[in-house]
Amino acid sequence: MIDKRAIEFADLFVTSLSNPYRPDHCALFYLSCLKIFTSTPETIISLQRTRHDIFDTLIRFLTVPRSRSEALSFGTSLEKCTCAVETDSDIKLIHNLRDFRYPKSPCTFVDVLDSIMELVVRAIVRPDPNNAIPQLRKARKEAHKAERSGLQPQWPTKASDTFPQGGETTIRMLWTWVDLYGIVHVVSYVNILLRSSGSTFISFFSKMPNYPSRILAIFESRLDKLNSSKYQEVHPFDLASIHDFIRLTGTVGSDSMRKDLGIMMQMVMLWRPYGEALLLLLAKALRIASSTSNTLVSRIIMKERFQDTGAMIHHLYLQHKEVIQYHPLFLSESRRIAAAVTNLDPYASTAAILKSLLEMDKCGLYGCSQTFTLQGRRFPYCAGCGKIPYCSQACQRRAWKHPGVPHKAVCATLKKICDTVGINGNSWVNVPQKEFSRKCKEANITVDEARILVRYLEDLLGHSVLYL
Numbered sequence: 001m002i003d004k005r006a007i008e009f010a011d012l013f014v015t016s017l018s019n020p021y022r023p024d025h026c027a028l029f030y031l032s033c034l035k036i037f038t039s040t041p042e043t044i045i046s047l048q049r050t051r052h053d054i055f056d057t058l059i060r061f062l063t064v065p066r067s068r069s070e071a072l073s074f075g076t077s078l079e080k081c082t083c084a085v086e087t088d089s090d091i092k093l094i095h096n097l098r099d100f101r102y103p104k105s106p107c108t109f110v111d112v113l114d115s116i117m118e119l120v121v122r123a124i125v126r127p128d129p130n131n132a133i134p135q136l137r138k139a140r141k142e143a144h145k146a147e148r149s150g151l152q153p154q155w156p157t158k159a160s161d162t163f164p165q166g167g168e169t170t171i172r173m174l175w176t177w178v179d180l181y182g183i184v185h186v187v188s189y190v191n192i193l194l195r196s197s198g199s200t201f202i203s204f205f206s207k208m209p210n211y212p213s214r215i216l217a218i219f220e221s222r223l224d225k226l227n228s229s230k231y232q233e234v235h236p237f238d239l240a241s242i243h244d245f246i247r248l249t250g251t252v253g254s255d256s257m258r259k260d261l262g263i264m265m266q267m268v269m270l271w272r273p274y275g276e277a278l279l280l281l282l283a284k285a286l287r288i289a290s291s292t293s294n295t296l297v298s299r300i301i302m303k304e305r306f307q308d309t310g311a312m313i314h315h316l317y318l319q320h321k322e323v324i325q326y327h328p329l330f331l332s333e334s335r336r337i338a339a340a341v342t343n344l345d346p347y348a349s350t351a352a353i354l355k356s357l358l359e360m361d362k363c364g365l366y367g368c369s370q371t372f373t374l375q376g377r378r379f380p381y382c383a384g385c386g387k388i389p390y391c392s393q394a395c396q397r398r399a400w401k402h403p404g405v406p407h408k409a410v411c412a413t414l415k416k417i418c419d420t421v422g423i424n425g426n427s428w429v430n431v432p433q434k435e436f437s438r439k440c441k442e443a444n445i446t447v448d449e450a451r452i453l454v455r456y457l458e459d460l461l462g463h464s465v466l467y468l
Contacts, residue, residue, distance in 0.1 A: 002046045003039045010051050012090055020061040021074075025091065026081035028107040032094045034115035038122065048123050048154035055123060055155045056164070058116050063165040063173045071176050075109035110181050117185040123155060124162070124192055136162060136196035137361075137372060159373050162193060163201075167374070171204040179210060182218045184241050191244045196373075205249055206270055212250070216277050219246075223284050239285050240305070247309045250278050251316060268316070275317025282310045283327040307333050347437035350417065350450045353457045357387060358428045364388035365395035366405040366460055381426060382407065385415040388460075389426075410456045413449050420445065 013033045016024035023030070037047060037054070047054055066074065083091050124136070136159040143153035156162055163170040171190070178186050193201050205211060219242045226239075250271045271278065286306040311333035314323045323334045361372040363379060370391040372378055379389035382396065388407060390396040399407045420443040421436055423429050431439075440450065 003036055003043045006036045006039070006043050006047060007050075009033055009036065009090070009094060010047070010054060012094075014051075014053050014057050017057045017061055020057075020064045021066075023061075023078065025083045026107070027078045027109055027112050028081060029083055029091065029094055030078075030112050031107045031115055034112070034119055038115065038119050041122075044119065044122055045154065049152040052155045052157070055120065056161065058120060059162060060164060062113075062116065062177070063163070063170045065165065065169055066173065066176065068176060068180070071173075072180055075181070078109050078112065079107070110183060113177055113181060113183050114185050117183070117189050121185075121188050121192065136192070140376070158376060159196065160376055167201050168204050168207075171201055172208070175205075175208045175211065178218065179208075179214055182221060184218065184222050187241045187245045191241065191248060194248045195244075202249070202267070206267065212271060212274055215245070216274060216281060219281055220284075223281070223288060226288050227284070239289055242285060243282070243305050243309060246278060246282065247305075247312075250274075251309065251312050272317055275313060276321075278313050279310055279318060279323075279326045279330075282306050282313070283330070286310070286327055286329060310334075311337055345433070345437060346447045346450050346454075347440050348433055349454045350440070351421075351431065351433060351436045353454050354418070354423070355428045357457055357460075358423070358426060360389070362389075363391040363395050364407070364460065365390060365399040366402055368395050370395075382411065384411040385418070387414055387418060387423075387426065405456060405459045410453050413445075413453050416443070417445055417450070417453065 013030075016029070036043075038044060083095070136156065139156045139161070140158045143157035146153040165173070170193070174186055174190050177183055178190075222242065249267060289306065307329050310327065310330040311323070314321075314326070314330060314334045315337045319338075323330045362368070363370045364382070368391060370379075372389075375391065379391050382388045382390070388399075390399065399405070401408060417440065418424075421429070421431050421439050423431075
């Protein structure tokens with residue numbers, strides 16, 4: 001059911017934020033409106049289709065450039081009400097629509113930020129089970145499909161809707177809100193950008209002040225609050241946000257990081273001194289997840305996420321220490337990773353690196369920083385192998401005879417292997433490992449050819465199959 005008040009107050013809400021540096025109203029006004037906007041899933045979808053300006057205004061509000069001191073004073077000023085409550089009936093009505101569960105508690109800027117993130121994240125993470133993982137690169141295609149069907153497209157209609165101020169400014173401002181106010185829910189939005197944008201945003205994180213020590217302290221504080229609540233308030237997003245952020249930025253298990261060797265090594269070196277702190281944090285979260293009566297938390301968090309990530313962190317940073325001392329459930333997955341690396345089939349390496357290649361969002365010229373997300377489009381592929389994209393003909397010509405990573409050396413081999421195992425398009429076809437190896441051998445693809453291709457693609461993608 002659509003809350004009609006959301007449509008009634010939309011114009012007033014957007015107008016009041018037309019100048020993101022000086023909003024017209026207070027935290028209570030914005031929190032009340034945002035509670036209405038998020039009241040039902042139907043209301044959110046209706047706003048996505050009819051009021052794109054609400055979401056555009058909120059993203060601009062969050063990401064316009066502010067210094068740390070400006071952001072802090074801005075939040076304080078918004079908590080002081082100077083609204084014309086006595087003279088404007090609409091504003092008075094909205095002030096009286098606040099969350100009545102806590103009638104005496106003040107509305108803080110943290111409440112406003114939390115509500116903004118709830119609306120934006122719920123708008124991007126669609127309820128459709130086939131689109132449970134946000135994929136902003138498909139937003140434009142979905143918008144075109146809706147228009148062809150005579151429907152109003154839902155916000156976002158393109159990936160760049162979520163970072164209108166540019167990648168670096170967006171990440172810097174989101175980090176400012178996390179750093180100043182310790183808001184874990186903002187991390188949910190950062191996770192969406194990282195998971196959906198390939199390698200566009202990940203490189204900016206090493207530039208953030210007080211990172212990663214500050215984010216670890218924030219997560220530690222959040223877990224302590226969950227722990228003290230006797231697990232009654234544990235929600236999947238509380239732990240999932242913490243886990244996803246650690247996995248995306250603290251390990252090379254992130255697809256985004258593995259696309260660039262410089263970024264990958266930069267992040268590994270950044271997190272290496274904090275390897276034990278990461279593992280202890282994940283162990284605490286895992287104990288909370290396993291102790292809660294919320295079966296969704298215990299099933300999703302414990303079984304599918306934390307064990308795998310904890311084992312990966314142990315493998316990367318703490319192999320010399322016994323993993324069981326952190327949490328017993330890390331042990332089996334850590335042993336599996338170690339065994340897989342030790343007994344790696346040469347053709348298995350080829351399959352793993354090909355999967356990463358087909359997920360690559362970057363130009364195929366070594367050193368070119370252009371990505372699908374930055375350009376807002378997919379790039380044309382090499383006419384020979386059909387598997388490596390280039391942002392321009394100039395990059396393709398340079399890549400063909402690149403002195404360090406020449407595409408000419410592997411183009412034919414890459415096409416031969418892909419044709420042999422049935423990879424005809426630009427998407428990974430899930431071929432069982434034994435079948436992949438058997439087909440390669442039957443096609444007389446030698447181990448040396450496979451190793452040369454793996455080495456070439458490792459250089460191009462900037463990571464080793466050791467970490468897959």
